[in-house]
Amino acid sequence: MDGVSNLPDEVLCHILSFLTTKEAALTSILAKRWRNLLAFVPSLTIDDHPVFLHPQYGKLYRREIIQSFTHFVDRxxxxQGSPLKKLSLKCxxxxxxxxxxxxxxxxxxxxVSDLDLTSGVSYQLSPKCSTLVKLKLNGWIDIALVGGGVSVSLPLLKTLALDSVGVCPKEFESLLRAMPSLEELILVNVGWRDRDVKVSSASLKTLTIELGRFINR
Structure with missing residues (x-):
């Protein structure tokens, strides 16, 4: 008897959330029942390296491989149409x-309440980030806090992690003011655009600063 197939859809979707999204998508060929389960998985983990690009085979910069990845993410x-709890997107x-x-x-x-983004392009924080509780940005993303004259508000954000991100101190101070619930701040190899940097937050409980091999808490 196939015990897995007897599990409720909610349980199967929970199990699929522990796989990478590409691995979860491959389960759609198992049976008719599995075809649409991916649309209800509450957590997506999408990584273009090494699942798609296979650098060991020299595919890292082949345009057709990168296009295959972007089309996969589009699809x-x-x-997906159901509520999403977490998105880890490394592209x-x-x-x-x-x-x-x-x-x-x-x-x-x-x-989405948990967003982990690694990108090689400039990303502008959206004013529609009000649901975020945890945000991690990585990969020299250029943070812009105001777009089209609309200030960003992150009222529920409790954890912010910036890793190898370029930040202007004045923008950073504005970002902190937009996060009244911030409890944990992690700064790893941040590229500050000015020497005068001020970290001030009444709600902050934990501050971690890492510069190369040195970590200060």
């Missing part, structure tokens, strides 16, 4: 800013 996010080889912004906007529209 997955188009298929440093994708140089299409509008496309990456569209992917993030899709996740935010579905109420």
């Amino acid at each position: 997955v996010l188009t298929l 440093p080889t994708v140089d299409d800013t509008a496309r990456v912004d569209g992917w993030i906007s899709n996740a935010l529209a579905r109420g």
Whole structure:
């Protein structure tokens, strides 16, 4: 007897959330019942390296491979329609800013609370980030806190992690003011645009600063 197939859809979707999104998508060929389960998985982990690009085979910068990855992400996010809890998106080889912004906007529209983004393009924080509780940005993303004259508000954000991100101190101070619930701040190899940096937050409980091998808490 196949015990797995007897499990409720909610349990199967929970199990699939522990796989990478590409691995979860492959389960759709198992049986008719599995075809649409990916659309209800509450957590997506999408990484262009090494699952798609296979650098060991010299595919890292082949345009057709990168296009295959972007089309896959398009299909997955188009298929998805249910609420999304977490999105881990690592796409440093994708140089299409509008496309990456569209992917993030899709996740935010579905109420994502945990966003982990690694990108090689400039990403502008959206004023629609109000559902975020945890945010991690990695990969020399250029943070812009105000777009179209609309200030960003992150009222629920408790954890912010910036890793290898370029930040202007004045923008950073504005970001802190937009996060009244911030409890944990992690700064790893941040590229400050000025020497005068001020970290001030009444709600902050934990501050971690890492510069190379040195970690201060």
